[in-house]
Amino acid sequence: MSDDENDQELLDLLRQSLGIGPRDPDAPPETRVLESAQYICDNSIDVALDMQGTRDAASVIWKKMQAKSYSTKRWREHELHPQMMDDDPEAAANFIFTMDLLNFCFWSYKGEDERFAVEYKGKKWKGYSSLVAALQRGIEEGIPITSPSFWHDENECTEEVYRKLFRSATEEQIPLFDKRVVVLQEAAEVLCRNFEGSVVNLIERANHSAAALVNLLAEHFPCFRDEMRFEGRTVRFLKRAQIFVADLWAAFNGEGLGRFDDIDKITMFADYRIPQILHTIGCMLYSPPLERDIRKKISIKSKSTWEVELRGCSIWCVEMIRKEIIRQNPDAKVNAILIDFFLYDTMKELEISGEAQIPHHRTRSIWY
Ligand SMILES: Nc1nc2c(c(CN[C@H]3C=C[C@H](O)[C@@H]3O)cn2[C@@H]2O[C@H](COP(=O)(O)O)[C@@H](O)[C@H]2O)c(=O)[nH]1
Numbered sequence: 001m002s003d004d005e006n007d008q009e010l011l012d013l014l015r016q017s018l019g020i021g022p023r024d025p026d027a028p029p030e031t032r033v034l035e036s037a038q039y040i041c042d043n044s045i046d047v048a049l050d051m052q053g054t055r056d057a058a059s060v061i062w063k064k065m066q067a068k069s070y071s072t073k074r075w076r077e078h079e080l081h082p083q084m085m086d087d088d089p090e091a092a093a094n095f096i097f098t099m100d101l102l103n104f105c106f107w108s109y110k111g112e113d114e115r116f117a118v119e120y121k122g123k124k125w126k127g128y129s130s131l132v133a134a135l136q137r138g139i140e141e142g143i144p145i146t147s148p149s150f151w152h153d154e155n156e157c158t159e160e161v162y163r164k165l166f167r168s169a170t171e172e173q174i175p176l177f178d179k180r181v182v183v184l185q186e187a188a189e190v191l192c193r194n195f196e197g198s199v200v201n202l203i204e205r206a207n208h209s210a211a212a213l214v215n216l217l218a219e220h221f222p223c224f225r226d227e228m229r230f231e232g233r234t235v236r237f238l239k240r241a242q243i244f245v246a247d248l249w250a251a252f253n254g255e256g257l258g259r260f261d262d263i264d265k266i267t268m269f270a271d272y273r274i275p276q277i278l279h280t281i282g283c284m285l286y287s288p289p290l291e292r293d294i295r296k297k298i299s300i301k302s303k304s305t306w307e308v309e310l311r312g313c314s315i316w317c318v319e320m321i322r323k324e325i326i327r328q329n330p331d332a333k334v335n336a337i338l339i340d341f342f343l344y345d346t347m348k349e350l351e352i353s354g355e356a357q358i359p360h361h362r363t364r365s366i367w368y
Pocket residue numbers: 074075078103104105106107126127128129268269270271272273274340341342344345368
């Protein structure tokens with residue numbers, strides 16, 4: 001029996017002993033990410049939330065989000081994001097699925113001019129943008145890289161094709177190149193076996209439920225099953241599964257393939273940028289040894305307690321910010337996705353302007 005089934009059996013036993021009874025099979029789907037985040041935060045030693053800092057930050061964040069009229073419409077303003085949602089929704093969904101399959105681990109130990117970069121439209125793109133630029137450049141060069149049937153045909157989609165797709169403008173190659181190839185090949189196999197090779201079928205199987213789509217991805221695709229063990233429990237982050245749903249929702253403005261009736265169940269995406277900005281704005285505190293390693297850019301092991309605490313406390317912190325915004329502005333139209341997008345974009349601006357107060361943590365993994 002898997003850890004998860006163990007946990008579930010224990011939970012059902014506990015429910016029965018308390019007279020609550022087993023989970024109702026007809027209950028709406030839940031991702032259990034938020035409850036994982038709360039459990040991590042309640043049991044965290046090296047990361048803590050500063051509640052006054054979080055309250056203060058909530059009002060500043062909300063004011064700035066309103067000033068920038070932060071909404072799903074901002075998604076299309078990203079100069080590299082696909083724009084064919086209205087003309088060819090399937091192509092757009094395929095692009096976003098491919099992007100979020102590969103949306104992980106772009107950081108480098110090298111300097112700004114030596115790190116992996118993709119040359120496209122006369123610019124050198126780095127980080128997350130390097131991925132989107134590589135996909136857009138590949139498509140323009142005739143590589144149908146956002147088509148799952150192409151990844152599935154290993155005679156067509158060879159290592160040489162991937163090397164061309166991800167070729168760098170510097171000496172450094174894209175981090176975790178081999179794992180990115182495996183992720184696409186595995187995803188193609190699962191799509192063909194369970195969803196007739198179609199991303200649209202996968203999305204429609206969730207019946208406009210964000211939580212159901214996240215759970216479908218975690219259930220069928222190992223590369224989306226972003227879970228770890230912490231203090232005797234399996235805790236769920238599901239970062240790339242959640243950001244895939246969020247990108248669909250934003251790209252399609254909450255309609256068509258982006259319509260999710262429970263979109264507010266999506267949490268912040270536990271990556272390496274949001275912890276950085278939450279610490280910078282005084283919402284999150286690190287223990288001295290953890291802060292020392294982060295400032296010295298010493299890598300933190302994937303699935304280590306420190307990493308789990310950084311990720312879980314960040315999710316819970318954004319939930320506290322969301323709740324505080326609503327408390328201060330009961331009619332605010334805000335959710336964790338928009339707060340996350342705002343924080344991520346703000347962190348990128350701070351980094352470009354050289355105002356980043358602390359480096360992001362360094363963990364190599366396919367999870368974020
Ligand atoms: N939590 C969160 N993590 C995000 C994003 C995005 C980009 N989303 C776009 C869509 C709408 C927004 O407005 C953004 O324009 C990438 N990442 C993650 O960050 C890391 C890359 O960082 P760097 O190497 O510095 O580019 C890597 O783990 C990547 O997975 C986000 O929005 N939220």
